[in-house]
Amino acid sequence: MTKVLITGHSVGNDFGLCDTCGFDHEWLLRYPSVLLWVDSILMTKSTWNSIINTDKKDEQPFEKTTRLIFEMLHSSGLLKIIDPFDVVSPDMGKSIVSSVESDINALVSRFPNAVKLGNSNEVPGQIFIHNYEYCSPYLYSVYASLLLAKLLDAQCLFNNRVLTYCNYKFGLGSVR
Numbered sequence: 001m002t003k004v005l006i007t008g009h010s011v012g013n014d015f016g017l018c019d020t021c022g023f024d025h026e027w028l029l030r031y032p033s034v035l036l037w038v039d040s041i042l043m044t045k046s047t048w049n050s051i052i053n054t055d056k057k058d059e060q061p062f063e064k065t066t067r068l069i070f071e072m073l074h075s076s077g078l079l080k081i082i083d084p085f086d087v088v089s090p091d092m093g094k095s096i097v098s099s100v101e102s103d104i105n106a107l108v109s110r111f112p113n114a115v116k117l118g119n120s121n122e123v124p125g126q127i128f129i130h131n132y133e134y135c136s137p138y139l140y141s142v143y144a145s146l147l148l149a150k151l152l153d154a155q156c157l158f159n160n161r162v163l164t165y166c167n168y169k170f171g172l173g174s175v176r
Helices: 009-014 026-030 045-052 061-075 092-110 136-151 160-169
Strands: 003-005 040-044 079-082 115-117 127-129 132-134
Touching: 003 136, 040 045, 045 061, 045 079, 061 079, 092 115, 092 127, 092 136, 092 160, 127 160, 132 136, 132 160, 136 160
Parallel strands: 003 040, 040 079
Antiparallel strands: 115 127, 127 132
16 A cells, blocks of 8 residues: 655644744645555544634635645545654654754754755754755755654655655765
8 A cells, every 4th residue: 555644844833843833735746646555545634623723714725725736635544643753752853953953053063065954043054955944844844754754654755855854864965
């Protein structure tokens, strides 16, 4: 069975690691064929709530279309809403924070020409890799997504920004 996990800030929100509740929908726009081969799409409660609980009167056309797509996927049984704490303990967030902080320092040290520290006073844990900017809360969401996907036997649908970070995190910084 092929399962995919919807990623983005909202996954970090489920762990209490991020106040933002956006999700990564780039795959839906760039690769809608994913819907042809996937057996199920997994989405956390925070992600679902951020899509469904929009103010309908102020809803923009893109938001309305996205909401309708996910409502149809849910009603067809293709979309499953998950509670991360069915597979992960609530205190896992502390380990994720620790890992991100450690990895940021290691990346800056290992790839000094490509990974630059930003201003943490303005943006917590800010780093830059090539043309991409990352903050700690965004990276918390990436790590939480990787953890959940592993435990749920699912794949993450990451965008190019996340894939660039992962190339460096896993030591493939020279691969582009």
